[in-house]
Amino acid sequence: LTNIRPTAGFAIVLGFLLIFQWKTAFAWGVNAANCDQHVVPVQQAQLSFGSIIAGTVAGTITVDTTGAITSYTNVTPAGGIVSAASFLGDDSGGGGPNGPNGCQNRSLVNVVVTDATLSGPGPSMTVTGMTPSIVTGTWAYRTVPLTVGGTLNINGNQTSGSYSGTYSITVYYQ
Amino acid sequence: MCVVFIMIFMNNINKKQMLRIVFLLAGVIPFATNAATVNATVDAQISTNATLSASTGMVFGDMTAGNLGGTVVLDPDGRRISTGTVSLNRASVSSPATIGLSGTPNGLYTIVLPSSVVLNDGGANNMIVTGFRSFPDVGGQLNGSGVATVKVGGTLNVGANQGFGNYSGSMAVVINYF
Numbered sequence: 001l002t003n004i005r006p007t008a009g010f011a012i013v014l015g016f017l018l019i020f021q022w023k024t025a026f027a028w029g030v031n032a033a034n035c036d037q038h039v040v041p042v043q044q045a046q047l048s049f050g051s052i053i054a055g056t057v058a059g060t061i062t063v064d065t066t067g068a069i070t071s072y073t074n075v076t077p078a079g080g081i082v083s084a085a086s087f088l089g090d091d092s093g094g095g096g097p098n099g100p101n102g103c104q105n106r107s108l109v110n111v112v113v114t115d116a117t118l119s120g121p122g123p124s125m126t127v128t129g130m131t132p133s134i135v136t137g138t139w140a141y142r143t144v145p146l147t148v149g150g151t152l153n154i155n156g157n158q159t160s161g162s163y164s165g166t167y168s169i170t171v172y173y174q
Numbered sequence: 175m176c177v178v179f180i181m182i183f184m185n186n187i188n189k190k191q192m193l194r195i196v197f198l199l200a201g202v203i204p205f206a207t208n209a210a211t212v213n214a215t216v217d218a219q220i221s222t223n224a225t226l227s228a229s230t231g232m233v234f235g236d237m238t239a240g241n242l243g244g245t246v247v248l249d250p251d252g253r254r255i256s257t258g259t260v261s262l263n264r265a266s267v268s269s270p271a272t273i274g275l276s277g278t279p280n281g282l283y284t285i286v287l288p289s290s291v292v293l294n295d296g297g298a299n300n301m302i303v304t305g306f307r308s309f310p311d312v313g314g315q316l317n318g319s320g321v322a323t324v325k326v327g328g329t330l331n332v333g334a335n336q337g338f339g340n341y342s343g344s345m346a347v348v349i350n351y352f
Contacts, residue, residue, distance in 0.1 A: 038208060039210060043212070043215070046216060047214070047215075047217075048217050049216075049218035050218070050219065051219040051221040052218060053220075053221045054278070080221075085214055085216070087212075120220070122220070152218055154220070157278070158220045159220065159278075160221060161219075161220060161280075162218075162219055164216065164217040164218075165215070165216055165217075166216070167213070167214055169212060170209055170210065170211040171209065171210050171211075172208070173208055
């Protein structure tokens with residue numbers, strides 16, 4: 001008997017695992033089947049700093065997550081379209097129909113936004129300090145936009161014209 | 175992978191530990207983290223810091239209306255012609271309006287001209303200037319030194335037997351900087 005105890009123990013454990021796996025499969029099938037869809041952020045509005053008059057020395061201008069200019073140094077805001085970036089979640093790529101209401105929210109565990117480099121007629125500019133409106137917690141991704149603000153770094157005597165660039169946003173969720 | 179891991183070490187753990195692992199797994203699997211990355215765009219417009227450095231008004235010069243009247247057309251380049259019974263006094267000075275701009279080198283700008291301007295002799299007589307034209311026509315770019323000149327001409331409409339006198343008015347030219 002001493003020699004077969006490990007075998008018996010193994011059988012019992014395997015039984016537990018099988019039961020556990022069955023319960024897990026059952027739970028996903030009933031409660032979370034449609035919540036297993038992949039949620040991809042889709043840009044609704046782009047981050048725009050509007051028109052800016054550069055100074056003779058380097059400066060900055062910051063747009064917050066509401067799209068407001070909250071601070072600027074050594075430059076002058078000159079109107080134009082100023083807006084924060086805005087994203088809603090798209091779950092259509094995960095297969096299956098939309099789930100019940102409980103499935104339309106996601107619990108975010110992190111949001112990572114990279115810096116951007118803007119190119120145009122003059123020296124390149126960078127956008128740093130990207131700030132998401134939500135980092136953790138529930139994201140009702142179909143109706144509540146996740147917005148992003150940041151700080152544009154402008155060179156002294158920056159050449160006038162249009163500048164644009166890209167950055168990436170990664171949404172980690174459960 | 176998790177299942178294999180437990181089976182290998184099964185002999186070294188007791189039942190209590192084993193259940194602890196099972197419950198631990200039960201807590202982890204349903205809450206696996208997902209991630210999605212997308213690229214997004216950002217833009218900004220650096221504007222020209224520009225000012226009006228100098229300006230002079232539009233001068234059509236001296237003329238005689240004649241019994242039918244007509245027009246005096248003043249080009250942005252300074253050429254002047256008349257139509258109808260209007261005759262020009264070539265000895266008099268005429269010139270297009272001149273607007274000097276200065277600001278950020280290579281800065282862009284556009285020009286918005288008035289549609290019409292009324293000239294008055296200080297009494298009851300009026301003439302209307304229409305057909306405003308500029309050079310450059312709709313906009314341009316400051317040069318490498320941050321300087322540009324805009325010239326504006328137009329068409330003066332002279333009535334039949336237009337009353338003698340000096341006529342004047344004011345026009346607004348809007349320069350938009352980018």
